[in-house]
Amino acid sequence: MxxxxxxxxxxxSAKTIRYYESIGLIPQAGRTDGGYRTYSExxxxxxxxxxxxxxxxxSIKDVGRLLDLWRDKDRVSADVRALAMAHVAxxxxxxxxxQRMRDTLIDLTRRCHGDDRPDxxxxxxxxxxxxxx
Amino acid sequence: MxxxxxxxxxxxSAKTIRYYESIGLIPQAGRTDGGYRTYSExxxxxxxxxxxxxxxxxSIKDVGRLLDLWRDKDRVSADVRALAMAHVAxxxxxxxxxQRMRDTLIDLTRRCHGDDRPDxxxxxxxxxxxxxx
DNA sequence: CATTGACCTTCCAGCGTCTGGAAGCCTTAT
DNA sequence: ATAAGGCTTCCAGACGCTGGAAGGTCAATG
Numbered sequence: 402m403x404x405x406x407x408x409x410x411x412x413x414s415a416k417t418i419r420y421y422e423s424i425g426l427i428p429q430a431g432r433t434d435g436g437y438r439t440y441s442e443x444x445x446x447x448x449x450x451x452x453x454x455x456x457x458x459x460s461i462k463d464v465g466r467l468l469d470l471w472r473d474k475d476r477v478s479a480d481v482r483a484l485a486m487a488h489v490a491x492x493x494x495x496x497x498x499x500q501r502m503r504d505t506l507i508d509l510t511r512r513c514h515g516d517d518r519p520d521x522x523x524x525x526x527x528x529x530x531x532x533x534x
Numbered sequence: 535m536x537x538x539x540x541x542x543x544x545x546x547s548a549k550t551i552r553y554y555e556s557i558g559l560i561p562q563a564g565r566t567d568g569g570y571r572t573y574s575e576x577x578x579x580x581x582x583x584x585x586x587x588x589x590x591x592x593s594i595k596d597v598g599r600l601l602d603l604w605r606d607k608d609r610v611s612a613d614v615r616a617l618a619m620a621h622v623a624x625x626x627x628x629x630x631x632x633q634r635m636r637d638t639l640i641d642l643t644r645r646c647h648g649d650d651r652p653d654x655x656x657x658x659x660x661x662x663x664x665x666x667x
Numbered sequence: 668c669a670t671t672g673a674c675c676t677t678c679c680a681g682c683g684t685c686t687g688g689a690a691g692c693c694t695t696a697t
Numbered sequence: 698a699t700a701a702g703g704c705t706t707c708c709a710g711a712c713g714c715t716g717g718a719a720g721g722t723c724a725a726t727g
Contacts, residue, residue, distance in 0.1 A: 453660045482648035515615035
């Protein structure tokens with residue numbers, strides 16, 4: 402099948418499929434006489450796998466590792482689990498950071514009048530002005 | 535003062551200060567006869583402001599808007615507040631997404647033996663295999 | 668058989684936010 | 698005079714795509 406159909410069926414855009422091929426995440430596709438890339442059901446399954454892994458936030462590099470593990474019938478599930486748990490740790494780090502930002506922002510917006518006057522604790526905070534209550 | 539000192543005192547690296555200048559976030563610095571950039575206390579204050587805003591996750595574009603508001607003595611705090619709240623909304627979106635990823639990953643890692651056997655619900659899920667309990 | 672239109676190809680550029688590195692100039696101290 | 702350290706510019710790379718231009722291929726139609 403052509404790349405457009407593979408894209409539709411995998412949920413990965415044609416543009417992105419070509420990109421994945423260019424960086425070596427997926428092998429080079431076969432070609433028709435006219436130069437069109439051709440894909441098999443297995444290729445579509447690989448692309449779906451990639452799409453799901455990306456949807457869980459795994460980096461391209463990690464997706465490559467997961468693909469390798471998936472294909473390796475002698476893998477040990479501990480390796481897969483370790484990869485996933487490291488990723489969870491990274492997500493937790495990001496969650497913490499975002500939550501801290503959010504807390505600060507919520508506090509500041511609560512203290513800001515939000516009317517037509519110019520004074521604003523948000524700007525004060527950014528400027529490093531210490532405003533005691 | 536030279537860029538290195540301004541960097542130290544603002545917490546923004548010299549490299550990044552030059553970058554901010556190149557994209558127009560800060561005005562072009564004055565120069566010595568030898569071509570070195572020079573900075574004032576006010577410049578350092580601006581850089582600190584930028585650093586704080588970036589630390590709260592504001593985009594460069596939003597930081598530019600905040601700087602404009604900061605400098606505009608006729609600003610209305612409602613504008614600042616609206617910017618901050620829009621940013622909180624964006625953070626909430628990211629928090630939700632990360633939390634969803636985390637939930638799925640935690641569930642999968644819990645169901646994965648994580649031993650020397652190859653079978654692994656994480657890979658099954660990514661492959662789209664439906665495993666009923 | 669020619670044309671149309673949809674699909675495919677490659678290549679280059681840009682998004683956002685820096686960061687690293689190379690080659691070379693300026694300044695200050697010895 | 699020289700050395701060391703800071704400064705300069707410019708190019709490239711990181712991440713993961715995405716858009717667009719210029720042109721080739723294919724299937725269906727007139």
